[in-house]
Amino acid sequence: MNVLEIKNLTKKFGDFIAVDNMSLAVQEGEIFGFLGSNGAGKSTTINMIAGLLQTNGGEIKILDKNIASHSKLAKMNIGIVPQDLAIYEDMTAYENVRFFAGLYGLRGAELKERVEEALVFVGLLDKQKSLPKDFSGGMKRRLNIACAIAHRPKLIIMDEPTVGIDPQSRNYILTSVRKLNEMGCTVIYTSHYMEEVEEICSRIAIMDHGKVIAEGTKEQLKAIITDTRDIWVEVKNTENLEEAALKEIKGVNSISIEENVIKINSQSEVNNLNHIIQFFISRLIEIRSLQEQAPNLETVFLTLTGRNLRD
Amino acid sequence: MKEVLWLVANSLRSIFTNKRRIFSYVLVPLLGIFIAFMAYGDTGPAKLHAGIVDLDKSTLSKNTTSFIAGLDNIKVSNVSQTTVKNKISSGTLDCAIILEPGFSKAIMNGEKPEIEIVSIKGAQVTAFIKAYLNNYIGNLHSLSTAANGDTAVFNTLYQNYKNAEFKVSAHSLKDTSKNNDMTIQTIGFLLMIMLNSAGGLSELILKEKENRTYFRLMSAPIDGKKYVLSNIIVNMVIMTIQVVVTLTAMTQVFGISAGIPFWEMTGVMMFFALVSVGLSLVITAFATSSTSASALQNLIMTPTCLLAGCFWPVEIMPKTAQKIADFLPQRWLLDTLTELQKGHTLGSLSLNLATLFAFALVFFMIAIYKFGRNNNVRSFI
Ligand SMILES: Nc1ncnc2c1ncn2[C@@H]1O[C@H](COP(=O)(O)OP(=O)(O)O)[C@@H](O)[C@H]1O
Ligand SMILES: [Mg+2]
Numbered sequence: 001m002n003v004l005e006i007k008n009l010t011k012k013f014g015d016f017i018a019v020d021n022m023s024l025a026v027q028e029g030e031i032f033g034f035l036g037s038n039g040a041g042k043s044t045t046i047n048m049i050a051g052l053l054q055t056n057g058g059e060i061k062i063l064d065k066n067i068a069s070h071s072k073l074a075k076m077n078i079g080i081v082p083q084d085l086a087i088y089e090d091m092t093a094y095e096n097v098r099f100f101a102g103l104y105g106l107r108g109a110e111l112k113e114r115v116e117e118a119l120v121f122v123g124l125l126d127k128q129k130s131l132p133k134d135f136s137g138g139m140k141r142r143l144n145i146a147c148a149i150a151h152r153p154k155l156i157i158m159d160e161p162t163v164g165i166d167p168q169s170r171n172y173i174l175t176s177v178r179k180l181n182e183m184g185c186t187v188i189y190t191s192h193y194m195e196e197v198e199e200i201c202s203r204i205a206i207m208d209h210g211k212v213i214a215e216g217t218k219e220q221l222k223a224i225i226t227d228t229r230d231i232w233v234e235v236k237n238t239e240n241l242e243e244a245a246l247k248e249i250k251g252v253n254s255i256s257i258e259e260n261v262i263k264i265n266s267q268s269e270v271n272n273l274n275h276i277i278q279f280f281i282s283r284l285i286e287i288r289s290l291q292e293q294a295p296n297l298e299t300v301f302l303t304l305t306g307r308n309l310r311d
Numbered sequence: 312m313k314e315v316l317w318l319v320a321n322s323l324r325s326i327f328t329n330k331r332r333i334f335s336y337v338l339v340p341l342l343g344i345f346i347a348f349m350a351y352g353d354t355g356p357a358k359l360h361a362g363i364v365d366l367d368k369s370t371l372s373k374n375t376t377s378f379i380a381g382l383d384n385i386k387v388s389n390v391s392q393t394t395v396k397n398k399i400s401s402g403t404l405d406c407a408i409i410l411e412p413g414f415s416k417a418i419m420n421g422e423k424p425e426i427e428i429v430s431i432k433g434a435q436v437t438a439f440i441k442a443y444l445n446n447y448i449g450n451l452h453s454l455s456t457a458a459n460g461d462t463a464v465f466n467t468l469y470q471n472y473k474n475a476e477f478k479v480s481a482h483s484l485k486d487t488s489k490n491n492d493m494t495i496q497t498i499g500f501l502l503m504i505m506l507n508s509a510g511g512l513s514e515l516i517l518k519e520k521e522n523r524t525y526f527r528l529m530s531a532p533i534d535g536k537k538y539v540l541s542n543i544i545v546n547m548v549i550m551t552i553q554v555v556v557t558l559t560a561m562t563q564v565f566g567i568s569a570g571i572p573f574w575e576m577t578g579v580m581m582f583f584a585l586v587s588v589g590l591s592l593v594i595t596a597f598a599t600s601s602t603s604a605s606a607l608q609n610l611i612m613t614p615t616c617l618l619a620g621c622f623w624p625v626e627i628m629p630k631t632a633q634k635i636a637d638f639l640p641q642r643w644l645l646d647t648l649t650e651l652q653k654g655h656t657l658g659s660l661s662l663n664l665a666t667l668f669a670f671a672l673v674f675f676m677i678a679i680y681k682f683g684r685n686n687n688v689r690s691f692i
Contacts, residue, residue, distance in 0.1 A: 050530040075532045086527030091325065102317045103531035147527070 001028050002064065003155045003186040004049065009058035011044050011210075018044045020210035021058070026155075026188060026203075031181050033201030034190040035297065037307070041210040042190045043083050046159050050080050062155065076104060079153035081145050083160045083190075087132050093119065094128035097146045104151035118150035121179075123172060138169025145176065149185075156180060157188045162196060174200055194297040204297070208305050222295045225303045228253060230293035231264045231276065236286040238262070249275045256308060260288070265302060314533050318541035322515075323548060336508050336549050340557045343500025344565050347493040361440065362390035362404040369415035371451070374473070378447055379408065379440070399429060406430035406437055408444075418451045419465065491652045492624070494561065494569040495645055499621030501557050502583060502641050503612065505550050509587035510594065510608040512546045517601040539682065543588055550584040570652040579647055579657075582667040586640045589674025596681035615639050640670040 004026040011019040019041045026032045034042045047053040049060055051071055060067045062074040087096050097115045106114055119125040122142035132140055141161055149156060158177070162170045177200055181187050191197050197204055198218055205215040214221055235241075238257060246255055246262075251270025256263045266272060280287050293299070302308060326332045363376050380387035390398060390407065398404040411425035418424055426444060428437045454472060458465035516539070519525035528538060554577055561567050569576055594611065598604035618632055619625070619641030625633055636642040647663040657664070 047526075052526050052529050072532050075530060078530070080527065080530045082523060082527055082530075084523040086523045088325075088524060089522075090329070099321050100527070100531065102321070103314055103528065103533055105313060105532075 002026065003028050003030075003062065004188070005061040005064070006045075006049075007059050007061075009045065009048065009060060010056045011041075011048060011053065012056045018210050019048070022207075022210065022212055023058075024205055024212055024215060026186060028154075028186050029181070029184070030203055031177060031187045031189055031201045033197035033204035034188060034207060035192070035194065035197045035204055035301070036207030037192050037301075040192075040207040042207055043159055044210075045207075046080070046157055046188075046190065049157065050078060051075060076151070077154045079148035079151065079156045081148045081156070081158040081161050083163070085140050085144050087140065087143055087147060089131065089133045092129050092131055093124050093135075093143050093146075096132065096143060097150050100147040101150035106151060114150045114152065118146040121149065122146045122176065136166070136169070138165040138172070141165055141169060141173065142176075145173065149180065153185070155186045155188065157190075159190045160192070161189075162191065162193065170196075194301065198297050206297075206301060206304065213304050214300065218297070221297060221300050225295050225300050227268050228265055228295075228299070228303055229268050230295065230299055231266060231273070231290070232293055233262045233264065233276070233280065233290050234288040235260055235262065235280065236288060238285075240283050240285055242283070246276075246279055249279060252276075254302065254306065256302075263293075265299060314531075315537050315541045315544070318533070318538065319544045319548075322541065322545045326545075326549070335511075337552060337556055340501050340504040340553045341560055343497045343504065343557065344561050344567070346500055347496035347567070348565070350496055351489060351493055359385045359440075360403070360405045361385055361387050362395055362398060362407040363387055364390055364392050364395055364407060364409040366392065366412045367410050367414035371415040371418055372410045374469075375410060375414075375444075375447065379444070382440075382443060385440075395429070399431060406440065408440065418448065419455050419460070419462070421452055421455050424448065490568050491570050491649075493567045494571075494652070495624075495648060496622075497557065497561050497567065498580075498648060499616070499619075499641075499645060501553065501580075502619075502621050502644060503616045505553060505584060505587045506590065506612045506616070507608070508549060508553065509546050509584075509591040510604070510612065512549065513542060513588070513591035513595040514601050514604045514608075516542055516595050517598060517604055521601060535682065539592070543592075546588045546591075547584055550587060551581070554580040554584070569648075571648060575651065575657055576648065579644065579651070579664070582664055582671070583640065583644045585671035586644075586667060586674065589671045589678065590640075592678035593674050593681070596678045616641055618642075620645060640667055643667050643670070 002025045004024075006025070007023050009019055009022045010017065022041075022045065034045070036042050044053065048055050049062075049067070051067055051074065062070070063077060065073055067074040088099070091099065094115060097118050098111065101111055101114055101118070116125065116128075119128050122145050124139065124142055124146060127135070127139065132143055135143065145158070145161065148158075161173055165173075174196060177187055177189060189197065189201055201218075203215070203217055204221060205212045206221070207213070214224060238260060241257075241262070243255055243257075246252065246264070249272055251267040251272040253265045253267065255265070264276065266276075277287070277290070298308070326336060361379065363379065365372050365376060376387065376389070379385065388404075390404070392409070395404070395407045395409070399407055407429045409427040409429065411427065414424045414426070426448075428440060430437050450472065451469075454468045455465055458468055516525070519528070525538075529535070558569070558573060558576055558580075562569060562573065590611070591608070594604055594607050598607055616622070618628075619636050619639040620628070621641055625636055625642065625645070628636070643663055643666050647660050647667070650660055650663070651657070
């Protein structure tokens with residue numbers, strides 16, 4: 001069954017098209033990744049799914065029901081973890097979760113049980129009486145998640161839940177996503193961190209300029225780019241590097257430089273490794289290491305858009 | 312409705328578990344009473360200045376004079392018959408008590424003595440003195456009946472009566488005119504507090520938008536209408552508490568009698584509560600941020616309160632200012648209360664109430680219209 005189905009969805013802000021005739025489907029039990037750089041239209045799409053923004057065309061179905069005519073059903077079955085924290089700073093962690101869970105009609109003993117369950121899940125039960133203003137960024141993010149899951153939604157949508165937090169909280173959150181999924185939740189996970197999406201998502205849609213430009217499992221996406229390969233050359237210094245000349249070498253598609261590592265994307269069928277090595281030697285640039293990278297989503301994105309994810 | 316009640320209960324809980332909020336929503340309104348006291352000088356009930364014209368010049372008439380002087384809250388001076396009228400009309404005296412010749416004799420004979428009480432302040436002032444005098448003279452009559460016309464016996468009885476631990480029960484004097492003014496003053500301040508707290512509570516809508524919780528709420532089974540309704544309910548609850556607490560403290564703790572039955576006054580204030588919510592929703596609907604809403608509130612509320620005579624009698628302002636005040640809901644509210652104090656019934660003031668209601672209605676309609684056009688969720692990035 002499709003938990004979420006989007007058809008020809010469009011959103012305009014004035015003349016600007018933020019979401020452009022987008023279609024996709026998320027099946028029950030998936031961890032579905034939304035990968036795209038900032039401004040790709042991920043949050044806008046989520047806000048329309050959550051019923052916060054009017055659409056300018058197209059339709060959205062949750063559990064096979066159109067959200068325009070079944071908004072209550074849709075809202076009851078969705079748990080949103082917004083990109084911007086939505087918690088009350090003057091209410092304790094417990095009160096925050098309790099408040100949001102209560103909006104979904106939970107009361108009494110059941111409410112109490114679900115609130116505690118959610119706090120245990122995000123590892124904040126021992127902090128339940130503390131105010132979020134004393135929390136670290138990671139703890140706030142976790143509380144934000146607890147507020148979205150206490151009513152046990154079928155579909156949990158997380159919008160960049162790991163932005164700006166410490167690695168430990170980040171791992172905690174990624175583990176939680178998997179656990180939620182094992183418990184039967186369908187999860188839509190939005191990020192511009194390729195590693196995260198690659199790590200936990202069973203299927204991924206790559207978004208750019210309001211469009212889904214590729215969709216599939218990791219393997220399917222990587223298969224798109226078997227015709228290119230990545231060669232990383234670590235050098236002592238990049239001062240004398242003439243990028244343009246490097247690009248001239250036959251078969252080289254694109255180059256990016258990160259500190260002392262030159263990342264070269266090149267066509268697979270052209271054997272140009274000799275030329276590349278020759279390029280560095282002739283310019284007296286000392287090569288420290290040289291390796292060929294297995295394709296990853298970053299390269300997929302780069303190939304599809306000509307840009308880095310984080311640009 | 313279940314969701315609305317949940318929102319209401321939650322807001323009220325967060326208000327009443329926060330000392331600072333209790334202070335600003337419940338205790339600050341009481342400040343108005345202190346301000347009223349300050350404005351009217353002495354904190355105790357007013358002293359009444361009575362002049363006594365003793366034309367009988369007997370022991371009994373002198374005793375009567377000292378009886379009156381012994382009453383709480385009354386200052387007595389002997390004045391001559393010729394000056395008394397002047398002193399009353401100039402306001403040096405609040406009233407004059409004239410003991411006609413034959414006062415003593417009439418009492419001894421068990422007859423009603425001639426006492427004239429003159430005042431331009433009306434029955435509110437004289438009724439109190441009359442009541443005490445009647446009581447006093449009644450006692451003297453009992454003595455004279457017991458003495459059966461025997462002057463010596465009467466004098467002995469009278470001495471005993473005087474020496475008995477006789478204490479006039481200390482009913483404080485209610486000079487209603489001053490009390491009425493203090494009531495209006497207190498309520499004037501209360502009006503401003505109500506406007507401000509309604510403004511503050513509606514501003515929470517903008518604050519919630521700014522800190523994003525609003526959008527989180529909207530992704531739950533809550534919509535904008537339910538949310539605003541819950542805000543209105545919280546607002547009305549808070550203002551009801553403010554009104555009841557302030558009026559109770561004013562009448563019960565501070566002993567300012569309003570001259571209007573408590574529930575009538577509360578009821579009229581509820582009309583103004585609606586006006587306050589309506590106005591603050593209009594401001595919220597037009598403001599682009601909570602800061603600009605605050606600024607707009609200050610720009611609108613304080614000056615209109617000043618103009619409408621919330622802090623001083625409207626009569627002392629220039630005629631043009633008074634004309635402008637006629638277009639302000641605060642003026643209509645204060646006017647309604649003043650009329651009630653003068654003894655008009657609520658029924659006869661239905662025009663005033665209808666006007667207040669119309670203010671509220673117009674504000675609500677503007678707010679609803681503007682909210683309806685605001686549906687474009689702002690900056691969602
Ligand atoms: N309320 C809005 N008004 C105008 N433009 C907007 C609004 N919200 C988002 N946008 C624009 O739409 C584009 C997509 O934004 P968003 O969905 O937040 O991207 P993402 O979440 O993928 O980073 C961005 O270019 C952003 O500037
Ligand atoms: Mg976003």
